[in-house]
Amino acid sequence: MSEIKEEIMIRAKGLRKTYGDFVAVDGIDFEVKKGESFGLLGPNGAGKSTTMRMIASTSLRSGGELEILGKDPNHFGPEIRAHLGVVPQQDNLDRELKVWENLMTYGRFFGLKGKWLKAKVDELLEFAQLEEKRNTKTDELSGGMKRRLTIARGLVNEPEIFMLDEPTTGLDPQARHILWDRLFRLKELGVTLVITTHYMDEAEQLCDRLVVMDKGKIMAEGSPAALIKQYSSKEVLEVRFGSENNKSASEKLKGVGDRLEVLPDRILVYSEDGEKALEQITKMGLHPITSLVRRSSLEDVFLRLTGRTLVD
Amino acid sequence: MSLINTGIDTAISIAERRSGKLGSALSAGRPQAVFLRNVYALKSSNWLVVLSGFVEPVFYLLAFGYGLGTLIGNIALPDGTLVPYAAYIAPALLATSAMNGAIYDSTWNVFFKMHFGKIYQAMLSTSLGPLDVAMGEIGWALARGFVYALGFMAVVTPMGLIPSWWGLLAIPAAVLIAFGFASIGMGVTSYLKNFHQMDWVNFVMLPMFLFSGTFYSLSVYPDWLRICIESLPLYQAIAMIRGFTLGVIDGALVGHILYFVVMIVLGLTFTTRRLRSLFLK
Numbered sequence: 001m002s003e004i005k006e007e008i009m010i011r012a013k014g015l016r017k018t019y020g021d022f023v024a025v026d027g028i029d030f031e032v033k034k035g036e037s038f039g040l041l042g043p044n045g046a047g048k049s050t051t052m053r054m055i056a057s058t059s060l061r062s063g064g065e066l067e068i069l070g071k072d073p074n075h076f077g078p079e080i081r082a083h084l085g086v087v088p089q090q091d092n093l094d095r096e097l098k099v100w101e102n103l104m105t106y107g108r109f110f111g112l113k114g115k116w117l118k119a120k121v122d123e124l125l126e127f128a129q130l131e132e133k134r135n136t137k138t139d140e141l142s143g144g145m146k147r148r149l150t151i152a153r154g155l156v157n158e159p160e161i162f163m164l165d166e167p168t169t170g171l172d173p174q175a176r177h178i179l180w181d182r183l184f185r186l187k188e189l190g191v192t193l194v195i196t197t198h199y200m201d202e203a204e205q206l207c208d209r210l211v212v213m214d215k216g217k218i219m220a221e222g223s224p225a226a227l228i229k230q231y232s233s234k235e236v237l238e239v240r241f242g243s244e245n246n247k248s249a250s251e252k253l254k255g256v257g258d259r260l261e262v263l264p265d266r267i268l269v270y271s272e273d274g275e276k277a278l279e280q281i282t283k284m285g286l287h288p289i290t291s292l293v294r295r296s297s298l299e300d301v302f303l304r305l306t307g308r309t310l311v312d
Numbered sequence: 313m314s315l316i317n318t319g320i321d322t323a324i325s326i327a328e329r330r331s332g333k334l335g336s337a338l339s340a341g342r343p344q345a346v347f348l349r350n351v352y353a354l355k356s357s358n359w360l361v362v363l364s365g366f367v368e369p370v371f372y373l374l375a376f377g378y379g380l381g382t383l384i385g386n387i388a389l390p391d392g393t394l395v396p397y398a399a400y401i402a403p404a405l406l407a408t409s410a411m412n413g414a415i416y417d418s419t420w421n422v423f424f425k426m427h428f429g430k431i432y433q434a435m436l437s438t439s440l441g442p443l444d445v446a447m448g449e450i451g452w453a454l455a456r457g458f459v460y461a462l463g464f465m466a467v468v469t470p471m472g473l474i475p476s477w478w479g480l481l482a483i484p485a486a487v488l489i490a491f492g493f494a495s496i497g498m499g500v501t502s503y504l505k506n507f508h509q510m511d512w513v514n515f516v517m518l519p520m521f522l523f524s525g526t527f528y529s530l531s532v533y534p535d536w537l538r539i540c541i542e543s544l545p546l547y548q549a550i551a552m553i554r555g556f557t558l559g560v561i562d563g564a565l566v567g568h569i570l571y572f573v574v575m576i577v578l579g580l581t582f583t584t585r586r587l588r589s590l591f592l593k
Contacts, residue, residue, distance in 0.1 A: 074337075076337065078330070078339070081327075081438060082324050094353070094434070096352075097353060113321065157322075157439075
């Protein structure tokens with residue numbers, strides 16, 4: 001990535017958003033560089049979508065500083081949005097229009113015209129693999145097709161920053177992989193990506209750098225690998241002694257690995273070498289019903305930082 | 313996919329040309345893009361619904377003007393001229409259909425686009441501003457009002473219901489009326505949260521239609537009620553169009569026109585403010 005100029009696309013400092021007494025975003029700082037793929041992770045209600053809307057210049061901030069391409073979205077909304085492509089969490093395609101008309105009218109909203117726009121629409125239909133559906137009304141498309149069309153629509157103005165709010169939620173694995181492939185291609189073209197997601201594998205696949213948000217604050221920041229290194233161990237050993245015995249077994253396991261986490265159904269042993277930890281346990285005379293050694297993932301980091309309690 | 317444009321007009325260069333100009337935070341100066349979206353939507357919409365806006369006043373005219381009108385006979389204008397009952401109510405029906413069309417577009421259609429279609433959300437994530445959306449939608453309501461007025465006039469003129477040449481001005485007058493109602497209607501819709509509340513709009517519209525001098529002169533009312541009714545926009549609309557079609561040109565017309573000019577200015581200010589606070593929250 002060294003050939004990419006260190007141009008700052010988005011800069012937030014002490015960024016805040018409140019709705020009455022409720023603090024949605026509580027003073028966050030971050031920067032996104034040109035060509036970077038930046039992820040916002042966090043449980044529901046962490047403030048990801050609110051942050052996305054403020055960057056997209058469709059929500060005015062309550063405090064702090066925000067600059068997109070060096071401009072303040074409070075004063076240059078329409079101008080900044082000309083540089084952005086936005087894929088909202090829920091598809092908001094125009095249901096009264098056909099597939100190609102959706103792209104065409106969206107292009108017109110940016111003031112794009114004539115031959116250039118027509119060619120662009122054809123190109124995007126190909127990119128989204130929707131050429132055969134061009135005259136179909138969007139209501140009749142499958143979930144994956146709608147998502148691809150929403151993504152294609154967001155590209156009609158050739159954005160420099162492409163923002164996707166949970167792009168693959170609700171899609172089947174095939175559709176997800178097609179989308180990832182499309183996003184990789186955009187990244188190769190130098191488009192800056194800003195992505196929110198619930199899926200840790202998606203974040204590991206797509207993001208160069210990410211922040212983990214919880215309750216409106218940034219809990220951690222770094223590349224997926226660096227975050228795993230900092231907040232988890234290299235490997236995780238999962239052992240099960242049966243739900244009744246897990247607790248008593250965990251007492252004896254103290255000292256094994258770097259850290260233990262006791263869950264109702266299993267015990268997680270965070271360790272640099274999972275097999276070694278398992279050996280240690282067997283030597284202690286303990287015999288788990290099942291055991292599994294796996295690499296530590298972003299999910300472990302995420303759960304450690306944001307807790308395991310359910311957020312609604 | 314090329315990221316480097318060979319053409320001159322990229323979305324960015326288009327936006328930058330507007331930069332720093334008056335109102336550039338509220339508008340990209342492109343309401344026609346919003347209008348065009350509606351043209352596309354119309355092509356694939358249900359034509360019967362579109363047609364109903366034109367047919368409705370014609371049905372009223374046939375039922376009341378000709379059906380009931382035979383029992384009523386002629387109506388005497390203040391200057392003593394006698395006109396057939398159908399010619400008396402035709403301008404009122406035109407004014408009402410201009411109002412209904414504008415209100416329908418700016419309430420039901422706007423409500424749907426706002427809450428279910430999320431059309432405005434999509435528009436405002438492009439370089440359009442809230443003022444573009446408001447002007448585009450209101451412009452659409454006007455175009456519709458214009459076409460309906462044209463159609464209605466095309467039907468009633470051959471029937472001899474437009475005795476004066478001044479009647480031609482009824483068409484721009486209908487557009488002015490539609491503008492007034494549409495500019496307020498969109499702002500009002502922004503406050504509505506569910507379909508139940510939408511019924512309140514009808515609750516206001518229907519009595520206004522029945523009692524604003526549509527079918528009879530306001531002289532039947534006691535003074536206090538007459539003054540109340542005269543201050544309502546539909547009465548102003550009916551009086552304006554009736555003045556033109558029957559050729560009663562006097563100073564009162566200027567008052568009616570001014571009434572709508574003020575209504576438009578207030579409505580636009582109100583609606584743009586509402587849209588801004590609604591979409592940029």
